[in-house]
Amino acid sequence: MxxxxxxxxxxxxxxxxxxxxxxxxxxxxxxxxxxxxxxxxxxxxxxxxxxxxxxxxxxxxxxxxxxxxxxxxxxxxxxxxxxxxxxxxxxxxxVKAEPTLLAHKGGLVEGAMRRQRMTRDDVLSALRSEGLDDLSQAAAVVLETDGSISVLKTLSERGDGLTGVPRPEAVPAVTNRS
The missing domain is CATH 1.20.1270 (Substrate Binding Domain Of Dnak; Chain:A; Domain 2)
Incomplete structure (x- = not known):
């Protein structure tokens, strides 16, 4: 019907x-x-x-x-x-999970990867999506709270002198000027 x-x-x-x-x-x-x-x-x-x-x-x-x-x-x-x-x-x-470090300074964090059910191929795929072809080119690989994978490039790859997320006190406050 x-x-x-x-x-x-x-x-x-x-x-x-x-x-x-x-x-x-x-x-x-x-x-x-x-x-x-x-x-x-x-x-x-x-x-x-x-x-x-x-x-x-x-x-x-x-x-x-x-x-x-x-x-x-x-x-x-x-x-x-x-x-x-x-x-x-x-x-x-x-309510919210914490980010998980999956790789650091060219090495995989095997225990964290196992707990998060992530494989080496998952990490390497994230590297490739950032244009990197080797784990040594990443300062860190992080599984974010939303399930996405962030790749922090090494200093030589970025060229900006940053090694990670800025400290909260280093980030200027943004005000809404309407």
């Missing part, structure tokens, strides 16, 4: 765009943090939002306002958790 009733199709056409617009509005209100590269916590929220939107559109027993409230609740909880994690190291530790 292609569909049950015409009213079901009409509900999808009317409720779908309204729920979608509500989701976009909530995402815009909640800020850029909701749409950043995904760590595990953000991925769960994203999947939950998609599942909720799907339920609103396709499940007749879920009223539009109930679904919109569910979307708002999920985004509100995500906002609360991320707001709290910036202010509390305990909450941050629960």
């Amino acid at each position: 292609f569909f049950d009733t015409w009213s079901g199709l009409l509900r999808v056409v009317v409720v779908g765009p309204l729920a979608y617009l509500a989701l976009i509005l909530f995402l815009r209100i909640s800020g850029k943090r909701t749409l950043t590269k995904l760590n595990a916590f953000d991925l769960v929220v994203t999947v939950a939002l998609g599942s909720t939107l799907s339920s609103i559109v396709l499940t007749k027993s879920v009223a539009l306002l109930e679904g919109v409230l569910a979307l708002a609740t999920l985004i509100g909880l995500q906002y609360l958790i991320t707001w709290s994690s910036v202010r509390s190291s305990r909450i941050k530790a629960l």
Whole structure:
């Protein structure tokens, strides 16, 4: 069967765009943090939002306002958790992983690679994507909290005198001058 009733199709056409617009509005209100590269916590929220939107559109027993409230609740909880994690190291530790050093000064950190289920080929692939052909050309290779791999080139490869991420006190404050 292609569909049950015409009213079901009409509900999808009317409720779908309204729920979608509500989701976009909530995402815009909640800020850029909701749409950043995904760590595990953000991925769960994203999947939950998609599942909720799907339920609103396709499940007749879920009223539009109930679904919109569910979307708002999920985004509100995500906002609360991320707001709290910036202010509390305990909450941050629960929600966000730490970066992991996979290679340092030309050598692999085997224990860290094993714990993160990364292979030598994964590290070498990251090197190649940065235009490097040998591990000795990298000062460090880091598995970031969002699952991406960063390669810090050696001093001779970069030529800028930096050996890593600048200390927080070395980074000038940015002010919003509106």
